[in-house]
Amino acid sequence: MSDEKLLPVFIPALIALLVNAEDKKSTPLTPDEVLEIRDNASVMMMEKAHADALAESRGYDDIDPENCWYEWQMCRREMGRKPDLDPGAKITMTNSNDVSMQQAFADAQQSLPHFRKLIHSNTDKEFFPLIKTKFALANGNMFVWLRVVESSDTGFTGELFEVPAELRDYEVGDTFNVEDAAIIDWMINHGGAMHGGHTIRAHRATLNSEEQAKLDTHLGVSRYL
Known part of the structure; x- marks a missing residue:
């Protein structure tokens, strides 16, 4: 066998x-x-x-x-099915010991003030701000994207919009208070323009041009700001 x-x-x-x-x-x-x-x-x-x-x-x-x-x-x-719905972002398992990912984490932390400015500018709800944080599991760490529903000067409240098999104890709509120090990444896709997404950029840099194009299509991203 x-x-x-x-x-x-x-x-x-x-x-x-x-x-x-x-x-x-x-x-x-x-x-x-x-x-x-x-x-x-x-x-x-x-x-x-x-x-x-x-x-x-x-x-x-x-x-x-x-x-x-x-x-x-x-x-x-x-x-081409309509209406086009917000897909959120992929839930990913990531090796946090990777040097490029460590730099991506640092870049995300340093740019949180800019993230907050973008959130405060979103008065017409034109985009969905997302944060990535760590869930500790028995077999390792899972990094999960959450939809931001509230923000403060010291952290965010994020909502789980999909429940993978590893998170069976949770439900769609569960919310979590995430302090700034626990933010792994943040992302805003505004009409195809990607703000943040530092871990995505680090992963994208490891791909060939064909794979990058496929990733961009999946994310609905036409340019990285």
Whole structure:
């Protein structure tokens, strides 16, 4: 028997289930509906070679279940489905010991005053400010993006807009008070213009031009300020 790690594969594809559900509803799925479909879908564990072969036969990659809401909105955007909904940002596991990431953390901290100015200028709610902070888990640290709902001189209140499998004790809409010292990164995507996103920039710098273009498309970013 192979010692290769098995990967979860949705049968049918998760994206197909979501498309079918939204077509039946005739209106966009809510975050809770998307997560419910994910949690009740059939999953088969496969070796990577078999999972890759299935993806090739389908002609597309399925949605990452840990970033279900985000990637579903990206798929809807590519399919031209309206209305276009805010996807938030991807939830990521990051090696905080990486030198470039350490510099990104420092840059995010130093630029928090600028972040606050942008938030205070957002009187017409034209964009959704996001912060990234650390959740300590048994198997390591997970860095999670939260939507900012309040800000103060010393910290922020952030809202969880997606619940990955690792955060089963939490629910969409749960809020957390995050002090400045616990901010790993901040980000604002205003009409394709990226403010902040220092950890994203550090990761992007490790990619080739084709991968960078794909990331930019997924993020809905046309320029980095």
